[in-house]
Amino acid sequence: MTNFADRLIEAITEKGNPCIIGLDPRLELVPKIFFADSEDKTQNEIVEDVLFDFNSCIIDEIKGLVPAVKLQSAFYEQYGVPGIWAMKRSIRYAKQAGLIVVVDAKRNDIGSTAEAYANAYIGKTKIFEGDEAAFGADAMTVSPFLGADSLAPFVEAAKKYGTGIFVLVKNSNPGSGDFQDLTTADGEKVYTKIARMVDTLGQDLVGESGYSSIGAVVGATYPEEAAALRKIMPQALFLVPGYGAQGGTAHDTLPAFNEDKRGAIVHSARNIIFGQINQNVSREEYGHSVRENTEKMIADITGALK
Amino acid sequence: MTNFADRLIEAITEKGNPCIIGLDPRLELVPKIFFADSEDKTQNEIVEDVLFDFNSCIIDEIKGLVPAVKLQSAFYEQYGVPGIWAMKRSIRYAKQAGLIVVVDAKRNDIGSTAEAYANAYIGKTKIFEGDEAAFGADAMTVSPFLGADSLAPFVEAAKKYGTGIFVLVKNSNPGSGDFQDLTTADGEKVYTKIARMVDTLGQDLVGESGYSSIGAVVGATYPEEAAALRKIMPQALFLVPGYGAQGGTAHDTLPAFNEDKRGAIVHSARNIIFGQINQNVSREEYGHSVRENTEKMIADITGALK
Numbered sequence: 011m012t013n014f015a016d017r018l019i020e021a022i023t024e025k026g027n028p029c030i031i032g033l034d035p036r037l038e039l040v041p042k043i044f045f046a047d048s049e050d051k052t053q054n055e056i057v058e059d060v061l062f063d064f065n066s067c068i069i070d071e072i073k074g075l076v077p078a079v080k081l082q083s084a085f086y087e088q089y090g091v092p093g094i095w096a097m098k099r100s101i102r103y104a105k106q107a108g109l110i111v112v113v114d115a116k117r118n119d120i121g122s123t124a125e126a127y128a129n130a131y132i133g134k135t136k137i138f139e140g141d142e143a144a145f146g147a148d149a150m151t152v153s154p155f156l157g158a159d160s161l162a163p164f165v166e167a168a169k170k171y172g173t174g175i176f177v178l179v180k181n182s183n184p185g186s187g188d189f190q191d192l193t194t195a196d197g198e199k200v201y202t203k204i205a206r207m208v209d210t211l212g213q214d215l216v217g218e219s220g221y222s223s224i225g226a227v228v229g230a231t232y233p234e235e236a237a238a239l240r241k242i243m244p245q246a247l248f249l250v251p252g253y254g255a256q257g258g259t260a261h262d263t264l265p266a267f268n269e270d271k272r273g274a275i276v277h278s279a280r281n282i283i284f285g286q287i288n289q290n291v292s293r294e295e296y297g298h299s300v301r302e303n304t305e306k307m308i309a310d311i312t313g314a315l316k
Numbered sequence: 317m318t319n320f321a322d323r324l325i326e327a328i329t330e331k332g333n334p335c336i337i338g339l340d341p342r343l344e345l346v347p348k349i350f351f352a353d354s355e356d357k358t359q360n361e362i363v364e365d366v367l368f369d370f371n372s373c374i375i376d377e378i379k380g381l382v383p384a385v386k387l388q389s390a391f392y393e394q395y396g397v398p399g400i401w402a403m404k405r406s407i408r409y410a411k412q413a414g415l416i417v418v419v420d421a422k423r424n425d426i427g428s429t430a431e432a433y434a435n436a437y438i439g440k441t442k443i444f445e446g447d448e449a450a451f452g453a454d455a456m457t458v459s460p461f462l463g464a465d466s467l468a469p470f471v472e473a474a475k476k477y478g479t480g481i482f483v484l485v486k487n488s489n490p491g492s493g494d495f496q497d498l499t500t501a502d503g504e505k506v507y508t509k510i511a512r513m514v515d516t517l518g519q520d521l522v523g524e525s526g527y528s529s530i531g532a533v534v535g536a537t538y539p540e541e542a543a544a545l546r547k548i549m550p551q552a553l554f555l556v557p558g559y560g561a562q563g564g565t566a567h568d569t570l571p572a573f574n575e576d577k578r579g580a581i582v583h584s585a586r587n588i589i590f591g592q593i594n595q596n597v598s599r600e601e602y603g604h605s606v607r608e609n610t611e612k613m614i615a616d617i618t619g620a621l622k
Contacts, residue, residue: 034429038442057443084425084432088441090450094400116424118459119390120489123340126390135394136344137363144396153424155461155484157491178461183426185463188513192506195499200506203498 013217014174021077032279061096118153128167174223182229182252230258237265260314319523320480327383338585367402424459438479488535488558536564543571566620
């Protein structure tokens, strides 16, 4: 069982770039061609199959290009059980395609409940005599809001199953500052305190690559903060949202990397899977657009890293 | 469409107590009788049916006794799709039994993602030409970690669909203090700032009862903080975890109530559904124990409120 950080670093090296593509489907934006095979199906079957088919088309195009994909859980949960089925099938398909899979679920709870969430996404649940992976992702995002004891079960699961977590530290939206940017009585920002916690929690899970399976979410929209956080968490892998649609540039993502140009993965979803695409394209045309959008992102990010 | 707070206050008045029972099943603790009908079923079918059957037995016993139930999402997600099916069916069954249903999901995200979560649990998602409720709960718990703008889509959904949210303000676990209890540079606790945010967000959704559909989670394990928070959020409904198994007493829950003895619902799960129960009971014996445990809790809470 290989350490998650080592697996991710290896995949980044192999693909030659640190890009992670978001699989965030929305039925109203999916090209019509993916609905063509809907005859004789129930609505639930159509929803599940369209979401999965759309994702698998994206996966087929990008599997040779990037190291990882990220599934935003909300976009599946909103469709109820068929959506969740599509998420599960997409995770499996992406892993079979050799991609590292992160579920962006931002879960957080305490005690046995946190353990249940960890088991669900990055571990296994005891069912009768066996242990089963409910979703079987390689990593998930976790909110630190309920404190260090709420993160412990996720760290335990990461250790036990060779998986990883990305703890929300400094997010990409303006409102994230309402809480993360507060200055405490001792003069420190809240996000600094969270970063120290992440660094401490990650000590036990540092792999041969020098990186820990306990990573951090640090938005591209706040490059100055990212530079400070990189120093506090030298061994943490940074998952960087906010590039592209949210306004972060390739240059803005640089502070998330260490001096060796490693240690971060940069995320994009909308601009890749819905950028420059009209709804009447063929499957081939859609795949081609996704590939082009991905190659453009890769060139942008690797260019800035040079 | 009636305001959520008004519906909850009415249910509390009708049942004569503010108790909310947790439907938090774990297969390894469910009495064996619920597995009796498992022949000729796949494992997925067994998991789904056992979880639902167990919940429906509890619902049948308590529907005349208490105003509401709370489903901890993690305990369903850990079983994957069959677990999610069981959650959905249990929500529907509880609503049909006249109970108010809260999903404890502690979701939090930004923009369209937050909107997707809100639609999933307390709203509706556009699917083709119609709008469908993926889970159809009356209310859900939400984390405020990503700031005021991350809560806005949940508030919008509550307004549009007559549903509600409970924002995490001061939780019941010791570690919740790691961030919630930090004193900021202006001398205020973080939980105080969150409370002000909740009070402001709730102004628009105050019903005829005088309470708002934007509520707060405030643990029974911190009665002094609860008293301070009650003053900051006079119109918020408090969802109070931490009674019973976590050490909070009926007396500890009193500061969560207003002087009119209204405005809070007190939660218990483990002591009700797994307390004093051995796994070899009959269905009738199990139901009887759940009823006894619930009646004991009701007597304890209403006694303290007198």
